[in-house]
Structures are given as structure tokens and as C-alpha cells.
Amino acid sequence: MAVVLLKGVRKRFSGEEVLRGVDLSVxxxxxxxxxxxxxxGKSTLLRLIAGLETPEAGEIHLYGKxxxxxxxxxLPPWERKIGFIFQNLALWEHLTVYEHLEFVNRxxxxxxxxxxxxxxxxxxKKRPPELSGGQRQRLAIARALAQEPALLLLxxxxxxxxxxxxxxxxxxxxxxxxxxxLTLIYVTHDPLDVKLLADRVAVIHEGVILQEGPLETLLAxxxxxxxxxxxxx
Amino acid sequence: xxxxxxxxxxxxxxxxxxxxxxLFLAFGxxxxxxxxxxxxxxxxxxxxxxxxxxxxxxxxxxxxPLATLLAKSRFPLARLWAVLLAVPLLFLPYQTALAWSFxxxxxxxxxxxxxxGVVFIFTISFFPxxxxxxxxxxxxIPREAEESGLLLAPxxxxxxRVTLPYAKPYLLGGAGLCFIFxxxxxxxxxxxxVPVIGSEILTRFAAFYDLQGALNASLPLAITGLLFFxxxxxxxxxxxxxxxxxxxxxxxxxxxPFFLLGGLFLGVTLLVAVFLPLSVLAFKAFSGxxxxxxxxxxxxxxxxFLYTGGAAILAGGVALVSQPLFKEREKDLWDTLALLAxxxxxxxxxxxxxxxxxxxxxxxSSWVLLLLGLLCHFGFLxxxxxxxxxxxxxxxxxxxxxxxxxxxxxxxxxxxLPPLSPWFGYALxxxxxxxxNEMTLSSLLYPPGGATLAVTIYTLSVNNPLSVSxxxxxxxxxxxxxxxxxxxxxxxxxxxxxxxx
Ligand SMILES: Nc1ncnc2c1ncn2[C@@H]1O[C@H](COP(=O)(O)OP(=O)(O)OP(=O)(O)O)[C@@H](O)[C@H]1O
Ligand SMILES: [Mg+2]
Numbered sequence: 049m050a051v052v053l054l055k056g057v058r059k060r061f062s063g064e065e066v067l068r069g070v071d072l073s074v075x076x077x078x079x080x081x082x083x084x085x086x087x088x089g090k091s092t093l094l095r096l097i098a099g100l101e102t103p104e105a106g107e108i109h110l111y112g113k114x115x116x117x118x119x120x121x122x123l124p125p126w127e128r129k130i131g132f133i134f135q136n137l138a139l140w141e142h143l144t145v146y147e148h149l150e151f152v153n154r155x156x157x158x159x160x161x162x163x164x165x166x167x168x169x170x171x172x173k174k175r176p177p178e179l180s181g182g183q184r185q186r187l188a189i190a191r192a193l194a195q196e197p198a199l200l201l202l203x204x205x206x207x208x209x210x211x212x213x214x215x216x217x218x219x220x221x222x223x224x225x226x227x228x229x230l231t232l233i234y235v236t237h238d239p240l241d242v243k244l245l246a247d248r249v250a251v252i253h254e255g256v257i258l259q260e261g262p263l264e265t266l267l268a269x270x271x272x273x274x275x276x277x278x279x280x281x
Numbered sequence: 282x283x284x285x286x287x288x289x290x291x292x293x294x295x296x297x298x299x300x301x302x303x304l305f306l307a308f309g310x311x312x313x314x315x316x317x318x319x320x321x322x323x324x325x326x327x328x329x330x331x332x333x334x335x336x337x338x339x340x341x342x343x344x345x346p347l348a349t350l351l352a353k354s355r356f357p358l359a360r361l362w363a364v365l366l367a368v369p370l371l372f373l374p375y376q377t378a379l380a381w382s383f384x385x386x387x388x389x390x391x392x393x394x395x396x397x398g399v400v401f402i403f404t405i406s407f408f409p410x411x412x413x414x415x416x417x418x419x420x421x422i423p424r425e426a427e428e429s430g431l432l433l434a435p436x437x438x439x440x441x442r443v444t445l446p447y448a449k450p451y452l453l454g455g456a457g458l459c460f461i462f463x464x465x466x467x468x469x470x471x472x473x474x475v476p477v478i479g480s481e482i483l484t485r486f487a488a489f490y491d492l493q494g495a496l497n498a499s500l501p502l503a504i505t506g507l508l509f510f511x512x513x514x515x516x517x518x519x520x521x522x523x524x525x526x527x528x529x530x531x532x533x534x535x536x537x538p539f540f541l542l543g544g545l546f547l548g549v550t551l552l553v554a555v556f557l558p559l560s561v562l563a564f565k566a567f568s569g570x571x572x573x574x575x576x577x578x579x580x581x582x583x584x585x586f587l588y589t590g591g592a593a594i595l596a597g598g599v600a601l602v603s604q605p606l607f608k609e610r611e612k613d614l615w616d617t618l619a620l621l622a623x624x625x626x627x628x629x630x631x632x633x634x635x636x637x638x639x640x641x642x643x644x645x646s647s648w649v650l651l652l653l654g655l656l657c658h659f660g661f662l663x664x665x666x667x668x669x670x671x672x673x674x675x676x677x678x679x680x681x682x683x684x685x686x687x688x689x690x691x692x693x694x695x696x697x698l699p700p701l702s703p704w705f706g707y708a709l710x711x712x713x714x715x716x717x718n719e720m721t722l723s724s725l726l727y728p729p730g731g732a733t734l735a736v737t738i739y740t741l742s743v744n745n746p747l748s749v750s751x752x753x754x755x756x757x758x759x760x761x762x763x764x765x766x767x768x769x770x771x772x773x774x775x776x777x778x779x780x781x782x
Contacts, residue, residue, distance in 0.1 A: 100428050125431045132432050138425030142446040151442060152433050195433055 049112045051076050051199055051231040052097055057106030059092055066092055068255035069106070079225065079232040081246035083239075083278050088252045090235040091135070094201045097233070098132050099125040111198065128199075131192030135203040137184055139176040145187055146172040152194040159194065166190045182213050193224065202234035206241055218245055239279050251275050282689040286606045292599050296656045297618040300633035304503065304625075307496055307636055316498050325476040326501055332396060332470070332477065333463040336403030337411075340459045341452065343404065344412035347550065350543035352419035353444070354534045362547055363416055367409045368555045371761050373718055373735060374406040375468030375742060376754035380558035382472075383565055383747075399475045403463040405554035410462060411455035418451035419444065424531030431532065439532050457509055464505065465626040468720045468739055478502060479721055482628045486725065492635060499629040506625040513620065559758070566755045569748025577749070578734060578756050585733040585757075588648060589716040590764070592655040593663075597709045600663040604671040605679070605689075605697055616664055623661035630658055631725035651726040651733075655716045662715065663708040670704035706772025710765045717761050734760070 052074040059067040066089040074080050082090050095101040097108060099121055108116040110130075115123040140148060145168050149159040163169040166186040176184055185205070192200060206214050222245070224230060236242065242249045242263055250260040251274070259271040263279065270276040316322050347366065351359040369377070378393070381402065385393055392398055422444060430439035445452075467479040478498070486495040566574065603612070622630060634654050638644045644653070674697070682692045720735045727736050738753045 098428075098432060100431065124435070125428075126434050128432070130432055132429060134425040134429060136423070136425060138423060138429045140426055140430075140443055140446075142449070151430070191429070 049076075050074060050109070051078075051111060052233070053107075053109040054097075055107045055109075057096060057108060058104045059089070059096060059101065060104055065255060067096075067103070070252075070255075070257055072250060072257060072260075074231055074233060076231055077225070077229055079221075079234075079245055079247045081242045081249040082233060082235045082252060083237070083242060083249060084252035085274075085278070086237075089255060090252055091203050093252065094132070094203055094233065094235060097199075098130050098201060099123065099128055129195070129197050131195060131197035131200045133188050133192050133200070133202045133205050135207070137188040139184060139187060139191075141176050144173050144175055145179070148187060148191050149194045152191055153196070162190045162194055182209070185209065185213075185217070189220070197230070199231045199233070202232065204235050204237065206236065206238065221245065239281055242279065249279070251278060282606065285602060285689075289599055289603045289606055293615045293618070296653060296660060297615070297622055299637040300630055300653075300657055301618065301621060301625075303637035304496075304629065304633035307633070308500065308503065314497070316494070321476070322478075322481060322498060325478045325481040328396060328470075328475060329464060329478040329502075332399050332403060332475070333460050335396075335400040336407060336463040337456050337460045339400065339404040340408035340411040341456055343408045343550065344415050344455070346543060346546055347412055348415040348419050349440070349534065350539075350547060352416050353440070353532055354539065354543070356540065356543065362551070363413075365551055365555060366412055368559075369406050370409050370714055371718070371758045371765075372406060372558065373468055373720065373738065373754060373757060374402055374466050375472055375720070375738065376562065376751075376758070377406050377554075377558050378402045378469040378472050379742075379747065379750055379754065380562045380565075383561050383751075384557060394473050394475075396475050398473050399470050402469045402473070403466065405550075406466075406469070407459045407462050408554070410458040411452070414451040414455040414458075415448055418448040422447045422531060427531035436532055436534055440534075444532055454513075457513070461506070461509060461624060461626065464502070465628060465721055467724075468742070471739075472742055479626070479628045482632070483721070483724060486632070492632065492639075495628075495632050496636065499626070499632055502626040503629045506629065507621075510621050510624040513624070559755075562751045562755050565748050566752035569746060569752060571752050574749055574752035574756070578737070578753055581732055581734040581737040582756065582760060584648075584731055585717055585735070585760070586764070588651055588733060589655060589713055592652050592659070592716055593709045593712040595652075596656050596660045596663045596712055597667070597705055600660070600667040600708065601698075601701060601705055602693075603664075604667055604701070605693065612664075612668060616661070616668065619657075619661035619664050622657045623659065625658075627658055627719065627722040628725070630654065631722050634726060646728060648728045648731055651723060651728065651731075654722050654726045655719070658719075658722055659712050659715050662711050666708040666711070667701065667704055670701050674700055702772055706768055709772075710768050713764060713768070714761055717757070717764075 050073040052072065054070050054072040057067055057070045058065065070093065072093075082093065084090050092101060096103055096116070097110075099115065102119045102121060103116060104119055106116075106118075107114060110123065110128055113123070115121075115128060140151075143151065145163065146159065149162060153159060160169065163172055166189065168183065168186055168190060171179065171183060176187070179187065189205075206217060209217060218241070221232065225232065234241075234245075246263065248261060249263050249266060251258045251266070253272070253274055259266055259275050266275055267279055270279075350356050351363050351366075356362070378398070381393055381398075382390065393401070426447070427439055427443055430443040434442070465479050467477060467483060470477040471480045478501070482495045482498050482502075485491055485498060603615070607615070625633075631654060634650060634657070635645070638650055638653070644650055678696060679692070682696045687695075717733075718735060720739050723733050723736045724739055727733060732740065734753065734757050738750060738757065741753065742750055
């Protein structure tokens with residue numbers, strides 16, 4: 049059974065159709081990379097899965113249950129068990145590191161475990177403006193994991209990291225997935241991220257998923273010149 | 282550039298230092314606390330606090346649901362309603378009180394002429410000071426911050442745990458403004474027969490010309506103003522006067538009952554605070570001899586236009602020019618002085634101005650004193666707004682212009698002015714609205730035979746046909762509306778990306 053299943057999802061913004069019939073299926077424990085030109089609708093796709101955006105048509109199923117049908121949200125965002133790491137992290141500036149996790153998960157033991165894992169325990173009394181870029185990023189991940197999501201969505205999580213941090217972050221993601229059954233969908237611009245992290249990659253272009261599959265397959269037989277363009281180094 | 286900087290410094294010193302310094306010295310030197318034994322005084326003092334607190338509390342209660350409805354749902358025509366909710370700022374509270382005294386039937390009228398009535402009038406006059414900052418802050422919360430809450434918890438919890446904390450500094454700032462304005466307003470309470478400290482001091486000064494008495498009596502007000510000044514830093518420090526306008530998505534309440542109840546609440550508020558007072562006043566004014574009102578109002582109107590318009594342009598101009606001239610630290614200094622003068626109740630400030638400038642007959646007995654008073658009391662508004670504009674201005678472009686070897690004047694005109702001019706327009710408009718509706722300061726400072734319209738309304742309110750007062754008030758509102766609309770059209774703030782984006 050697929051964790052995420054999209055059937056013919058369409059989305060338009062002020063008359064302009066951004067997604068025109070997206071079909072997608074992601075299996076449990078899989079890591080899917082989504083790649084595409086700027087403005088292709090990658091963020092919109094993730095937001096639709098999370099229930100933050102309503103489509104015009106199509107169906108979205110989560111864990112085998114219908115979540116969105118047509119433009120009707122059947123499962124509200126807070127019942128979807130989805131962790132979302134936004135492009136700008138979206139931390140709550142008025143809350144301390146500890147309070148961030150407390151809002152999400154009431155168990156002190158679990159909070160401590162997560163904060164220690166992400167090396168944030170010492171910083172638990174600080175607020176986002178006092179944290180460094182890397183620390184903020186780790187807090188965003190810790191917050192997303194604190195709700196014990198079955199599905200983690202990441203919107204260009206690597207874009208603001210230096211090379212060293214990027215490497216560490218990739219390893220962290222892989223480590224997290226090993227520890228527990230977690231499905232990951234992430235948006236990226238970097239073919240290297242796809243190569244090192246993803247089981248499968250979906251190329252989104254002109255409102256549809258142009259091609260999907262393992263990286264090697266796509267590189268060996270690209271369906272469209274843009275696929276090679278996006279995925280080659 | 283050096284000359285401009287010098288001129289700006291002289292301006293700041295001349296406007297802010299004399300009254301503040303004089304007050305500081307006078308309070309230290311000749312303080313007598315005998316007024317504390319005066320029962321009338323004490324009653325007025327306690328009235329003042331109770332009225333201001335009541336009005337502030339009610340304004341917050343009124344503004345929270347309204348701001349939530351208009352910023353956190355897809356309520357139709359939300360921006361139009363929000364703008365309409367600012368209209369009470371164009372009314373003198375006295376005029377709202379007057380209108381409601383026409384509306385209410387005799388049995389309830391007694392209630393209006395009581396502290397309850399004053400709280401009611403203050404609330405419907407000053408709640409936009411709470412509503413607008415709150416509304417803007419609701420609109421400017423990063424949408425993802427709310428959405429990452431929505432992935433975890435239902436909207437109501439996200440609202441209380443994420444949205445409200447974000448808006449807190451704005452809410453507190455707005456509530457502070459509302460308190461200070463209700464605290465120093467004298468027109469409405471005088472008309473409704475409720476003694477407050479501002480009118481007490483004004484009478485004391487006007488009737489007995491007892492400056493020292495007025496000064497002593499204003500000590501509690503000065504302390505309160507100072508308290509607000511000191512509290513602003515820790516509580517409202519993140520307050521941007523004009524927050525960034527973002528796409529108002531993120532948290533949304535979309536249930537039908539919320540729309541219906543909210544719409545009803547909005548309608549009643551607009552009816553009570555805007556439409557009823559305005560139409561009743563118009564009706565009353567036109568049933569009297571409106572033509573004689575017009576002739577009588579002509580020269581006060583002209584004076585209001587000259588004094589407040591001149592003050593607005595001067596304050597706005599200096600604030601604009603000083604942005605590139607001063608380092609942040611020096612701006613902090615001038616802003617602090619201006620903030621203090623803004624939070625000092627206008628009665629106190631007026632007393633300070635008279636205390637100092639009384640020694641200079643040329644200033645004291647001319648319109649210069651009123652001009653100085655307006656600049657001092659409201660200069661903070663223009664300075665804060667334009668500083669915010671400057672903060673968002675891309676300094677990279679400025680450096681590029683300097684590197685290109687152009688002089689300061691050319692750079693100011695071509696590079697700095699265009700992006701800042703919409704803000705300049707806002708600043709002038711806001712300054713003008715507050716200054717033209719100002720009654721207390723102008724009542725104390727206007728030159729002999731040179732009353733402004735607000736002063737005329739205040740002095741005529743005692744022994745004139747009410748239809749004349751109604752006509753004058755109506756004229757005042759229309760006048761401010763016309764000037765502000767012209768200003769906003771001319772300087773086209775809509776061209777600013779931060780608003781239309
Ligand atoms: N709220 C909105 N209102 C109007 N148009 C929108 C909105 N959100 C997105 N769009 C438009 O939809 C299209 C897809 O946007 P989206 O953010 O999903 O692209 P993206 O693939 O994530 O791009 P990027 O790589 O730049 O982040 C763009 O053309 C964008 O302008
Ligand atoms: Mg994107």
C-alpha cells in the first residue's frame with residue numbers, strides 16, 4: 049500500500065494551471081526526490097500533499113485513506129501525520145528551542161532525546177534569532193520529527209547549507225530513516241542530492257510528472273531533453 | 282550634506298529639548314504636592330485612569346475579533362472594511378459624543394452623560410488605534426509559521442499559540458496608544474459632564490493663569506507618560522509601525538458560523554462607530570443654518586490647514602532628509618526624545634512648552650508656539666515611519682551611486698526620494714490626521730485670535746446651538762478626509778511594492 053498516492057491532481061493559481069494532472073505513488077520507507085525548473089510547481093505539490101493547498105481536481109490518498117477529493121479536504125493538515133520542513137524553516141520566533149518541541153510533543157523524555165540527538169539540548173532555552181543557520185535547520189528537523197510523522201516532506205532543505213553541513217545533513221536523514229520507518233519526499237535543485245540520497249526521482253515539468261524512476265534509468269533513457277539537463281552534473 | 286545635517290540637528294534641538302528640558306527642571310525645582318489633598322482633583326484623576334483603562338480594554342476586545350475576521354479568513358471585501366474601520370480616527374471624540382447624544386432616546390441618555398458613556402465614546406473613537414496595528418500584524422505573519430502549526434494542531438490552538446504571540450507587540454503598542462489618547466482627551470468628557478484631569482488642568486490654567494498649579498497638577502500624567510515611554514522598549518521593541526504586507530493565507534478560519542457572526546459584529550461596529558454618528562451629524566448640521574457655519578468656519582479651517590499642514594510637511598521633511606544624514610545611533614537619540622514627547626500627555630507637553638517659550642514673547646504670542654507643539658508631540662510618527670522605510674531601502678544601490686561619483690543632492694533626489702516618497706505620503710497623512718484632530722494641545726497653545734477648527738469646536742461647544750457644533754464637526758471630518766485623500770493620491774503610496782505585493 050502506498051503512503052502517498054496522487055491521481056490526476058490539478059491546481060491552478062489565478063487562472064494559470066500550475067499542475068495539470070499529476071499522478072504519483074510513494075511506497076513506505078522510500079526516499080523520493082522531486083526535481084524541476086524554478087516555478088514548475090514543486091512546492092505546490094508538497095503543499096497539496098500536506099493539505100495546505102486545495103486542488104481543483106484529482107485525489108490524494110494518504111496511508112490508503114482518501115485525504116483530498118476534488119477540492120474537498122477530507123483529512124485536515126493536523127490529522128495527516130506529516131512533518132514539513134519549509135524552505136524558510138518557518139520557526140516560531142517567540143518560542144524557545146524547547147518550547148518548539150513542546151508544542152508538538154508533550155513527552156519530556158522524547159523531547160530530550162530529540163534535542164540531544166540534534167545537539168540542541170544545551171541550547172534549549174534559546175530562541176531562533178539567537179541560533180546559527182545550522183542550528184536553526186536542525187531545530188526545524190527536530191520539530192518535524194517530534195510529531196512522529198509517517199511522512200516527511202522537505203522543500204529544498206539543503207539550499208542554505210555549506211558543503212560540510214550538507215553532507216552531515218544527508219547522513220542524518222539516512223540515519224533517521226534507518227532508525228524508524230519513515231517515508232521522505234524532498235524537493236531539490238542539486239543532482240548530487242538525488243544521487244546520494246534518493247531511491248527514486250520524479251521530474252516535474254510543465255505541470256506534469258514527465259518521468260520518474262531510479263536515477264540511472266532516467267539518465268540512461270531520458271524521456272525529454274530537460275530530464276538530462278536537470279539531472280546531469 | 283554637512284549643512285543639511287547641521288540644520289536637522291538644530292531643528293531637533295529646538296523642537297524637542299526646550300519643553301522636555303523645561304519640564305524636567307520645573308518638576309525638580311518647584312514641586313508642591315498640595316494638589317493631592319484636593320478632592321475634585323483626585324476625582325478627576327481617578328476618572329481619567331478608569332476611563333482610559335476601560336476604553337483600552339474594550340478596544341482590545343473589539344479589535345481582536347475584527348482583525349481575525351478581516352485578516353484570518355477570506356471575508357469578502359476585507360480591505361474595504363478595514364479602511365472603513367479607520368474612519369473614526371477622522372472624528373473628534375467630542376463629535377461622536379455629540380452625535381450619540383442626538384441618537385439616544387431620553388431614558389438612556391443619562392447613561393451617555395456618565396463615565397460609562399465616556400468609555401463607550403472613547404472605545405468607538407479610539408479602537409482603530411488597536412485594530413489597525415493588530416490587523417497589519419496578522420497579515421504580516423510569515424504564512425509558513427502558521428502552517429507548520431497547522432500540521433500539528435487545529436486552527437484555534439495555532440491561533441492562540443502562534444498567531445497571537447506574533448501579534449503581541451503590535452497589540453500592546455496599539456493598546457498603549459489607545460490608553461494615551463483616551464488619557465488626554467478632553468472634548469468628549471467635558472461635553473458629557475465627566476471631569477477628567479486634562480480639562481481640570483486646562484481650566485486651572487485658562488481661568489487662573491496658574492502655570493505652576495497646572496504644572497504640579499500634571500505630575501501624575503507626566504509620570505504615566507514616562508512609564509509608557511519606559512515600557513515601550515522591552516514590550517514593543519519588535520514593533521514595526523508598518524509591517525510588511527503579505528499574502529494573507531496561512532491560518533484561515535472558514536466556518537460559516539464564524540463568517541456570519543463576524544459579519545454581524547463588523548456591521549454593528551461600523552454602524553455604531555461610523556455610519557450612525559456621521560449621518561446623524563450630517564442630518565443635524567443641515568437642519569440648522571449650515572451656511573452660517575461655513576462662513577464662521579472659514580478662517581479657523583484655513584488656519585488648521587496652514588498650521589497642521591505646515592507642521593506635517595516640516596516634520597515629514599526633516600524625518601526624510603535625516604535618514605541618510607545620521608548614523609543609526611544618532612537617530613536613536615532623536616527618536617527617543619520624540620518618543621518621550623509623544624507619550625507625554627499633551628497637556629503636560631503644552632505646559633512645558635509654555636513654561637519655556639513664555640520667556641520669548643515673539644514665539645509665545647504667535648503661531649510658532651503651536652507649530653512647535655505639533656512638531657514636538659507628533660514628530661515621532663513621521664520619524665518612526667520614515668526610519669522603517671529607510672531600513673527596508675536597499676543600501677547597495679546607494680553605495681553604487683556614491684561610487685559613481687554623484688553629489689549628495691543628486692543622489693537624494695534620484696536614488697533616495699523615489700522609493701521613500703510613498704512612505705513620506707503615509708507619514709504626512711498620519712501626522713495630519715492626528716494633528717488636525719488634536720484639541721488639548723491646540724487649546725493651550727493657539728495664538729491670540731488664531732484658533733484652529735478643533736479649538737473653535739471646543740470653545741463653542743459650551744454655549745452654542747448644537748447644530749452649529751455638528752456642522753463644524755462635520756466640516757472638520759470632511760476637511761481631513763479631503764486633505765488626506767489628496768495627499769495619498771498625489772504621493773501614490775500604492776506604488777510601493779511592500780503594499781501591493
Ligand atoms: N499563492 C500563489 N498565488 C499565485 N501563484 C502562485 C502561488 N503559489 C505559487 N504560485 C505560482 O505557481 C507556480 C509554481 O510555484 P511553486 O512555488 O510550486 O514552484 P517551485 O517549483 O517550488 O519553484 P522554486 O524552485 O522557485 O521554489 C509559480 O508560477 C508560482 O508563481
Ligand atoms: Mg519552491
